[in-house]
Amino acid sequence: MSSSVVPPGVAFVANGLKATLLPSITTYGILYVLSSTSNAQLPRTFLATAAICSIPLVSYIKRSWKLHQQQREREALGAVSIPRWKGKWPGNFDLLLKINEDFRTDYIGRPVRLYFDELGNTWAMDILGDGPVFTIEPEHIKQVLATQFDNFEKGREFRFAAGDVLGSGVFNSDGEMWKFHRSMTRPFFSRDRISHFNLFERHGDELIKLMVQRFRSGLPVDAQDAYSRFTLDSATEFLFGSCVHSLQSGLSYPINASPYTDRASDPAEDFARAFAEAQESIAQRTRYGPLWPLWEMFGNKSTASMEIVNKYLDPILTSALENRKQFLANVNTSGSEKSAEIDEDETLLDHLVKFTDDKVVLKDEILNIMIAGRDTTASTLTFATYLLAMYPEPAARLRSEILSKVGSTRCPTYDDIREMKYLRAFVNETLRLFPAVPFDTRRSKKGTTLAPAQPGGKPFYVPPENEVTYSVLLMHRRTDLWGPDAMEFDPDRFLDERLHKYLTPNPFIFVPFNAGPRICLGQQFAYNEASFMLVRLLQTFDRFELDVSAQPPESVPPASWKNVPGRQSIERCWPKSHLTMYAQVSSLL
Incomplete structure (x- = not known):
């Protein structure tokens, strides 16, 4: 890297x-x-x-x-061209600038949603001769992720843009390298591994204790900061057995605290902040397409961040490789075969060093899986808590289910969480409106077609080496797929007749963790961790309120949003995304 x-x-x-x-x-x-x-x-x-x-x-x-x-x-192929969004400048360069500016200043997804309204659910634009495709059509997303999986890969453009952050890890590799990473990592996310909740209990109870102390002092809690610490501690211990202990540094203070506490630099916070900044650099690059290097003319924007990340990881990787030497020595002494089976107390890093001693490969894979198992969970918990505050009736109903099932003190088990239907519906509805990965992209290897826009029509033509960007965020909010109340938060849609009317016959309208062979490895880990934390949260607190007055002014949605239809007009936080979704600056409880 x-x-x-x-x-x-x-x-x-x-x-x-x-x-x-x-x-x-x-x-x-x-x-x-x-x-x-x-x-x-x-x-x-x-x-x-x-x-x-x-x-x-x-x-x-x-x-x-x-x-x-x-x-x-x-x-x-008997196909037709995909409708084009046309700009005013030569090469449509104005479109590139407009999209990037709007993504910075507007509501998430709105800059391109308007063109879905005008051009249909799949359209393209030519940027200096390149023609990326954008889609929110479930059948097209299904083809890209599943039925035509072998023809759609991350592609060299994304690998180049993300290479100095993600390296050749599972998120940023194709072909045999992707298969190698996937085969190494998949066994570690089996049910036996992700259903052991002792890890969540230790860090979850530590977070709850900090939240109680903060509320007793009369100050709000930055929910996103709190969950980022909880998931970072859980993920680092789960992945490489070396917890960063970011919760021990305490929760951050709101800007209106009196007196405001300016925290000293902390290695765990530095690591988390640097990793987030590195991901943001990838997001900016992908929005600028193949021209992104022009915006880094005087230096690589991810270098400083990755130096901090690498400084933290290098000693951990060195220690793991030393353990590998001991492992191999024991194998040679006993004369037994090297086993890929996972021991009870083995971390993911312990498991990976059985397959390779390449420090770069190990680092790449650890960082990739950290995004899968940590960032997605932090995002889901942040927006789930935001929705608990926005919608008190569903919050009360969820708390009632939790108390009736596990009481007010007992930690939930894997089976408890499986049996709490409303809890799962609540998490799913959070992921529908605020999916952890709102945008993603693939690149075609050879020319192909996507299903016709209308029954009986001709299919759409996708040229070879062509980027296809899809948005599950915008697809999850389509009223024709989810009903007229698609913009509303209502967990019951995953329990009542709407489930059978909309989702059951067309499962690809809900893919918060992707689908097909590249479905997120950390999906069940994220579900379990988020569910566990929500249970402990609602066992402890009976209501939630947003304290917008404690947010920095630049994080509060602008007044102009009040006149825009849809969720944008009612939001009280500003959703953003890099590789995963986050609140621009956390909403405080």
């Missing part, structure tokens, strides 16, 4: 110049040789002009040939 000394923008421009100047240099050379060997000596100004003119000419020829090949393939 090394970062290049040369800034990405400089390398991008240098490579671009090589590709751009090659036609002109070749043209100049050919004309110069012909001129030198003929009686008619061509003026050097003519040679230079011809060389310069060859650049757009060659570009036009290449683009025309590419479009011609795509047209032939599209006709052979």
Whole structure:
């Protein structure tokens, strides 16, 4: 996971110049040789002009040939082009700038949702000759994730953008490397491993104690900060047996606390903050597409963050590799075969070092799984608690189910959580409106088709090496898929007749953890951890209220949102996303 000394923008421009100047240099050379060997000596100004003119000419020829090949393939497949969102500037560069600015200042998903309303559930736009596809159509998402899985991969563009953060881990690899990572990691997320709740109990009780102390002092709790600490402690202990103990540093204080406590730097907080900043750099890069290096002309924006992350992880990885040496020595001494079976007290890192001693591979995989098992849970708990405060009746009903099932003090078991139907419905409804991964992308390997927009119509054509971005956030909120109340929070939709009317016949309308062979490895871990924490929370507290007055002003939704239909008009926090969803600055309870 090394970062290049040369800034990405400089390398991008240098490579671009090589590709751009090659036609002109070749043209100049050919004309110069012909001129030198003929009686008619061509003026050097003519040679230079011809060389310069060859650049757009060659570009036009290449683009025309590419479009011609795509047209032939599209006709052979009996398909039609996907509707296009057209900008006003050459190359539609204005669209790229608009989307990125709107993602920064507007409600999550709204910058592109408006074009789904205009162009349909699947559309594309050309950015300097590239034509990424955007979709919220469940059948198309099903094809990308499942039925055409072998033809859609993360792709080289995403691997390049995320490489200095995620390396070659399971989130950022394809083909045999992805299979290798998946096969290494999958056994560790079996039921036997994720149903042991002692880990959640220790860190959950520590968090509850801190929350009680904070409320008794008359101050609110930053829910997102609290859950980020809980999930970070749980994940680091679960993954590599070395808890960062971020809860021991105490909860953060609101800005209106008197006196406001300016906390000293803490290694656990530094690690968590740096990891979040590194993920944000990936999100920004993906929004800018293949041109992202131009925004990092003077330096790699993830370097400083990853130095902090690596500084924390390196001693842990070194220790694990030393344990590997001992493990192999014991195997050689006993003469037994190296076993991939997981011992009772074994961590994921202990398990991984049985397969490889490559420190980079180990680091990449640990960070990838931390996103799967930690960030998704922190996001879900943050928005679940936000919804507890926004909707007191469902909150009271959930608490009633918890108290009737496990009482006010007993820790829930795996079977307890399975039997609490309303709890699962509450979590699912949270994930429907605020999915942990609201946007994701794949890239086609070869030309293919997506299902027709209308029954009996022609399928849509997707060229080879074409990006397809899908949004489960926007799909989860479609009224034609979920009913006229799709924007409302109502856990009963996962229990009553609406379940059988909408979800049962079309399961791909709800994919908060993706689907197909790449379905999130940490899905059940996240469900169990979030459910456990909600049980302990509602065993302790009987009501929740948002304290918007304690939020920084820039985190409060702007007044202009009040006039926009849908959830945007009622939100009291500002949902954002990098690789996972979060509140811009936490809502406080």
